[in-house]
Amino acid sequence: MEECAMLEISNYLSANAANMKKSVIRELLKLTNQPDIISFAGGLPAPETFPVEDLREATDRVFRKYGDKILQYGTTEGDNDLKAQLIAYEKENGIDIKADNLLITSASQQALDMLPKLFLDPGDYVIAGRPTYVGALQAIQSYQGRVLGIPFSTAGDGFDMAELERLYHRAKDEGKQIKYIYVIPDFQNPSGICWSLEKRRELLQFSYRENLFLVEDSPYREIRFLGNPVPSIYEIDQKGENRGNVINLKTFSKILAPGTRIGWIIARPDVIQKLVIAKQAMDLCTSVLTQKMIAEYMSMGRLRETIGRTCSIYREKRNFMIEQLELYMPKRFDLTWTKPEGGLFLWISLPHFIDTEKMFYRAIEKKVAYVVGSAFYFDNPETNAMRINFSYSSREQIEEGIRRLADVIKDEIDQHDAGPRGQTMPEGM
Amino acid sequence: MEECAMLEISNYLSANAANMKKSVIRELLKLTNQPDIISFAGGLPAPETFPVEDLREATDRVFRKYGDKILQYGTTEGDNDLKAQLIAYEKENGIDIKADNLLITSASQQALDMLPKLFLDPGDYVIAGRPTYVGALQAIQSYQGRVLGIPFSTAGDGFDMAELERLYHRAKDEGKQIKYIYVIPDFQNPSGICWSLEKRRELLQFSYRENLFLVEDSPYREIRFLGNPVPSIYEIDQKGENRGNVINLKTFSKILAPGTRIGWIIARPDVIQKLVIAKQAMDLCTSVLTQKMIAEYMSMGRLRETIGRTCSIYREKRNFMIEQLELYMPKRFDLTWTKPEGGLFLWISLPHFIDTEKMFYRAIEKKVAYVVGSAFYFDNPETNAMRINFSYSSREQIEEGIRRLADVIKDEIDQHDAGPRGQTMPEGM
Numbered sequence: 029m030e031e032c033a034m035l036e037i038s039n040y041l042s043a044n045a046a047n048m049k050k051s052v053i054r055e056l057l058k059l060t061n062q063p064d065i066i067s068f069a070g071g072l073p074a075p076e077t078f079p080v081e082d083l084r085e086a087t088d089r090v091f092r093k094y095g096d097k098i099l100q101y102g103t104t105e106g107d108n109d110l111k112a113q114l115i116a117y118e119k120e121n122g123i124d125i126k127a128d129n130l131l132i133t134s135a136s137q138q139a140l141d142m143l144p145k146l147f148l149d150p151g152d153y154v155i156a157g158r159p160t161y162v163g164a165l166q167a168i169q170s171y172q173g174r175v176l177g178i179p180f181s182t183a184g185d186g187f188d189m190a191e192l193e194r195l196y197h198r199a200k201d202e203g204k205q206i207k208y209i210y211v212i213p214d215f216q217n218p219s220g221i222c223w224s225l226e227k228r229r230e231l232l233q234f235s236y237r238e239n240l241f242l243v244e245d246s247p248y249r250e251i252r253f254l255g256n257p258v259p260s261i262y263e264i265d266q267k268g269e270n271r272g273n274v275i276n277l278k279t280f281s282k283i284l285a286p287g288t289r290i291g292w293i294i295a296r297p298d299v300i301q302k303l304v305i306a307k308q309a310m311d312l313c314t315s316v317l318t319q320k321m322i323a324e325y326m327s328m329g330r331l332r333e334t335i336g337r338t339c340s341i342y343r344e345k346r347n348f349m350i351e352q353l354e355l356y357m358p359k360r361f362d363l364t365w366t367k368p369e370g371g372l373f374l375w376i377s378l379p380h381f382i383d384t385e386k387m388f389y390r391a392i393e394k395k396v397a398y399v400v401g402s403a404f405y406f407d408n409p410e411t412n413a414m415r416i417n418f419s420y421s422s423r424e425q426i427e428e429g430i431r432r433l434a435d436v437i438k439d440e441i442d443q444h445d446a447g448p449r450g451q452t453m454p455e456g457m
Numbered sequence: 458m459e460e461c462a463m464l465e466i467s468n469y470l471s472a473n474a475a476n477m478k479k480s481v482i483r484e485l486l487k488l489t490n491q492p493d494i495i496s497f498a499g500g501l502p503a504p505e506t507f508p509v510e511d512l513r514e515a516t517d518r519v520f521r522k523y524g525d526k527i528l529q530y531g532t533t534e535g536d537n538d539l540k541a542q543l544i545a546y547e548k549e550n551g552i553d554i555k556a557d558n559l560l561i562t563s564a565s566q567q568a569l570d571m572l573p574k575l576f577l578d579p580g581d582y583v584i585a586g587r588p589t590y591v592g593a594l595q596a597i598q599s600y601q602g603r604v605l606g607i608p609f610s611t612a613g614d615g616f617d618m619a620e621l622e623r624l625y626h627r628a629k630d631e632g633k634q635i636k637y638i639y640v641i642p643d644f645q646n647p648s649g650i651c652w653s654l655e656k657r658r659e660l661l662q663f664s665y666r667e668n669l670f671l672v673e674d675s676p677y678r679e680i681r682f683l684g685n686p687v688p689s690i691y692e693i694d695q696k697g698e699n700r701g702n703v704i705n706l707k708t709f710s711k712i713l714a715p716g717t718r719i720g721w722i723i724a725r726p727d728v729i730q731k732l733v734i735a736k737q738a739m740d741l742c743t744s745v746l747t748q749k750m751i752a753e754y755m756s757m758g759r760l761r762e763t764i765g766r767t768c769s770i771y772r773e774k775r776n777f778m779i780e781q782l783e784l785y786m787p788k789r790f791d792l793t794w795t796k797p798e799g800g801l802f803l804w805i806s807l808p809h810f811i812d813t814e815k816m817f818y819r820a821i822e823k824k825v826a827y828v829v830g831s832a833f834y835f836d837n838p839e840t841n842a843m844r845i846n847f848s849y850s851s852r853e854q855i856e857e858g859i860r861r862l863a864d865v866i867k868d869e870i871d872q873h874d875a876g877p878r879g880q881t882m883p884e885g886m
Contacts (some may be wrong), residue, residue, distance in 0.1 A: 034700055034701055034702070034725075035668055035669075035670060035700075035701075035702050037725075037727050037728055037731060040576055040636065040670065041575065041576065041639075041731070042573075042574065042575060042576055042577050042578050042581070042600075043578050044574055044575075044578075044600070045574065045575045045576070045734075045735065047729060048734050048735060048738065070530075072529060072530060073529075075525035075526070075528070076525070076530055076531075078525045078528040080520065080524050080525050083520070083528065084517065084521070087516055087517075087520065087653065088516075088517055091509065091512070091513035091516065092513070095503035095509050096505070096509050096714075097504070098502070098716055099507040099509065099512065099714035099715070099716040099717065100501060100502075100504055100507075100714070100715060100716050101499075101501060101710075101715045101716065110516045134563055134718075134740045135740060135741065137738070137739065137740045137741045138740045139686065140738075140740065141739045141740070143736055145471065145473055145474065146469075146470060146471060146473075146474045147469055147470065147471055147474070147598070148471050149471050149472050149473075152471070156605075163737075163741065166738040167736060167738045167739075169738075170574070170735065170738045170739075171471075171473070207469065208469075217862065239464055241464060241469065243551075247762045257459040271463055271464075272463055272464075273463070273464050280529075285525075285528035285529070286528070286529060286530045287527055287528035287529050287530065287531065287744060287746050288528065288744065288746065289563075289740065289742070289743065289744040296463075298468055300465050301469070302466060302474060304476065305474075305477050306477060306599065307599075308565065308592075308595060309477065309566070309570055309592065309595040309596045309599045310566065310570045310590065310596075310599075310739070311563045311564060311566050311567045311570070311718065311740075312564065312566045313718070314718065315716060315717065315744060315747055316716040317716050317747065318744055318746065319749065341758035400640065431637065
């Protein structure tokens with residue numbers, strides 16, 4: 029009979045697979061599928077920002093213009109028309125690149141998967157923010173990589189650089205292999221932090237001094253609705269010492285539409301070549317059809333206009349959400365939220381006694397959802413924070429959702445203040 | 458000055474990356490880009506088989522029907538409309554599946570990348586044919602996996618089962634960790650071999666006895682232009698002992714159009730769930746736009762017709778190529794080619810003294826290209842074989858190309874027969 033048993037898959041998993049963390053976001057999102065829940069949990073762009081009619085037109089044109097060519101295999105490096113458009117686009121952004129500095133990816137998540145594959149052996153470390161984007165953590169973990177988490181400065185202008193030095197040297201002294209730095213300098217997911225020019229320069233100098241590649245993930249860079257742009261770290265390197273150790277990840281997911289699944293990596297040609305070999309074995313090539321569609325759309329000259337409109341819509345939603353927070357949230361020194369100048373998210377820090385994972389189920393009962401802050405930490409998570417998204421919900425949903433969320437938080441605070449004595453006693457007693 | 462040096466990327470690569478083999482095919486293909494070369498090297502489907510107008514129409518319809526929804530993020534598991542179409546399609550194929558048996562992938566290469574990620578630790582083994590698909594080898598190598606290569610029977614009906622037993626038990630005795638079996642039972646790439654029903658059953662029994670997952674890669678299954686279909690191993694298991702250890706990989710690349718980059722994995726729900734977690738970290742989801750496009754196309758009811766037309770075109774091209782081989786090739790017992798009943802390729806075995814890698818450059822001089830046989834071996838490659846593709850070239854190109862190829866081979870044979878005595882002496886003398 030033993031032979032007849034079905035194979036138990038857990039006995040067959042690689043150490044990589046055993047190390048893959050099922051996304052907390054994803055699991056919790058399943059609870060938010062009821063239609064009457066107002067969810068601030070996802071990271072979805074506002075669908076009203078997608079230029080549906082223009083993209084339909086662009087797609088129709090490339091079918092008529094190229095016929096079977098858009099349905100055939102393409103090169104691993106990416107479509108030349110799209111690359112030409114991207115070179116022009118990045119030139120306007122102040123960056124000077126050639127075709128061999130570019131690799132088209134199946135959006136940024138594929139790039140985030142390639143980097144640990146290229147650089148990490150099991151147990152190797154990546155320097156990243158505390159908190160940081162959960163998709164990057166998942167990719168690193170799926171190759172048994174580890175994260176040296178660096179807290180952000182209280183000014184919210186980048187890493188706490190003294191902590192970076194301290195933690196880095198301690199890790200080196202402990203013999204840890206540190207392979208690259210991963211940062212999202214523009215409107216970081218989840219914190220919304222935008223790095224100052226000075227901090228960008230300092231981090232670049234740190235990467236030079238320590239001979240580290242620096243991965244700059246910029247999905248939200250163009251989604252700035254307040255203040256002035258700060259040069260990307262890629263640009264600072266290029267216009268300065270030009271050592272070429274910055275690898276910049278970009279995507280159409282937030283500036284055009286995520287369903288296109290098209291992103292691009294900007295890096296030195298030798299880095300691009302290694303990534304091309306990795307991509308060959310991962311998916312051969314990205315869809316020519318969707319690449320050509322975007323190239324055609326870009327040639328219409330309306331991408332900047334679309335981004336501008338998206339920024340207006342998000343500015344309005346962000347302002348409105350902050351208004352509602354100020355209106356409904358309990359006033360306490362230990363209940364704060366970020367006021368980002370771009371991106372899609374706010375980060376709310378709550379009183380230390382609130383565990384947002386435990387509170388999540390009560391929030392669902394009250395028909396409102398968020399992402400638990402702990403999801404964004406590789407280790408030793410902060411448990412009293414949450415990420416909320418302002419791009420997807422309507423004005424009405426934002427008002428009602430924030431009111432519900434404030435009620436849930438008020439209940440937590442009230443319960444804590446009135447809580448049974450036995451439970452508030454220090455553990456030592 | 459030392460600090461100023463650019464980072465040397467080879468010092469930063471993971472063992473995975475250092476183990477990635479640049480595709481021989483790809484490197485050699487670069488030589489074939491001159492327009493006057495007739496290339497049998499690629500594996501491209503015939504562009505005239507793509508239903509361009511229907512796919513244009515389907516795409517236009519889904520833009521109008523779903524609007525922004527096809528431009529938003531989708532679920533990692535895949536689009537429900539496409540899944541429903543695939544369930545119906547596979548039912549017609551004799552396979553009974555539900556939505557939780559399916560994962561939509563960015564074509565089969567992504568599935569080939571997921572499997573070693575899920576199952577292999579560095580040094581672990583996969584059982585596979587000698588030769589086998591180079592993209593599968595690349596994916597396995599990119600996780601430091603190894604391949605236990607099994608020769609095919611002289612009858613060309615599947616593995617040499619005695620050799621499978623002998624090599625398997627020797628490997629086990631040597632302490633090798635064997636994690637799964639990988640086969641392409643229908644018109645194998647590169648050999649064109651189609652496994653007999655008996656051999657499929659034997660291999661399934663072997664996998665049951667040894668408690669191994671069996672990965673059945675079926676990109677060409679529907680591209681049968683002669684003879685009668687043999688049940689897939691997935692079907693044999695499902696209609697027999699139904700132990701669920703078969704993982705079936707399928708794709709639209711050969712039956713519709715590769716530019717769609719859409720494939721699907723059929724497996725037990727618990728296997729699918731693990732693959733979903735892996736895919737999350739790899740690319741979040743496959744393009745909703747292209748998934749919906751295919752679902753809409755399938756709903757038009759013309760996929761079978763398209764496949765039928767493709768099979769007719771390929772049958773004609775395959776027959777014509779074999780005719781030309783019979784006409785032009787030197788007649789020798791040690792110069793043979795396969796006569797596949799489906800797929801896209803012929804496999805030519807040449808006299809032992811011909812090294813197809815060395816001959817490649819002379820073939821390029823004569824303006825004809827093929828894939829060197831050695832590319833399809835994990836280790837100890839056969840050096841006197843080549844793969845040629847019959848799906849892509851026109852009738853005129855096939856005739857002229859085979860004539861050129863025959864000339865190159867004749868020259869090799871003549872040179873060998875007349876060769877300088879000094880060079881033909883055994884090395885020991």
